[in-house]
Amino acid sequence: MASKVHQITVWARGVVQDKEGRDIANGLANAAEKDGKFTQAFDNYVDLPDRVNVPLRKYARISDEEIEERYEYENEKPEIVIVADATIVKGINILRGMEKGGTLVVATDRKPEDILKFIPNRDLLNTIVCVDAKAICGEQTVDFSGSEGGVDSLGIGQGISAPILGALARGTNLVKLDNLAAVVKNQEALRKGHEQAVVKTLN
Amino acid sequence: MFNIPKGKEVPLGCVTPAPVTEQPMMMTGNWREYRPVLEPEKCDLCMNCVVFCPDACFQLDEAEEKVVLNEKYCKGCNICINECATDALTAAYELDFEDGVVRLEKPF
DSSP states (O other), X not given: OOOOEEXXXXXXXXXXXXXXXXHHHHHHHHHHHHTTOEEEEEEOGGGOSOOTTOEEEEEEEEESXXXXXXXXXXXXXXXXXXESSTTHHHHBOTTTTOOSSEXXXXXXXXXXXXXXXXXXXXXXXXXXXXXXXXXXXXXXXXXXXXXXXXXXSSOSOOSTHHHHHHHHHHHOSSSOHHHHHHHOSOHHHHHHHHHHOEEEEOO | OOOOOTTXXXXXXXXXXXXXXXXXXXXXGGGOSEEEEEOTTTOOOOOHHHHHXXXXXXXXXXXXXXXXXXXXXXXXXXXXXXXXXXXXXXXXXXXXXXXXXXXXXXXX
């Protein structure tokens, strides 16, 4: 019996947040790999070609043993959902497929309660983490060098993905902040996101 | 002549029932970050928003004499705000409103 594969789904806006969403998935997978875990990180093929502001998904998988499901291109049961733009919670059933006890990370300037009222199936959540990523690090990188197997020339985590990854390390114990710091480019934003994240435990 | 099952019959000349004003297969309301909000006192019904909206979200309500936004399809491009002759439209952040929820299972 293979060990559990932790599935992480990232929701971001098309084109304007494509690079940031990809950085969250890649940064998370690379940081977990430094911890000796087996990882995968990829875009959602179904969402492409993306258009400006379309909600799109990026996926990451982390496991203690080698991941056998190599040819499944969607995370059916995400354990952690990361939302890079808070207005997506109004437009998509972001918790689809999640089993009870999941984690939600939202980049927003609002309080966790304000986000939760837009999520009808909030009973599934165990933890919600809110971080004001745009205030910590206002820029969003628009770059396509790393997509579809290309080499990422700008590096991982230059814009708002850095504080979101920092907040993720606060809300879960899947990755360590030190491992993220070895991967992410914008160190200051990563630390600030880790400190300023608002964690709320439900139930 | 043809044995067409009931319910799949097409009217003469393949005319579908009209008027059809919505296409639920392509709902774009969940693309929106900022929505246009109308101040009715400033609006002089110049119809710029009706003409320029790429998704024909603004429709004239002739009985009420005002333009109405269909939030299911407004993707928040905010072209209407730029084109409004009397500055009656302003952009407002989507999370400030409880309505206008277009919650789809998949992005599109």
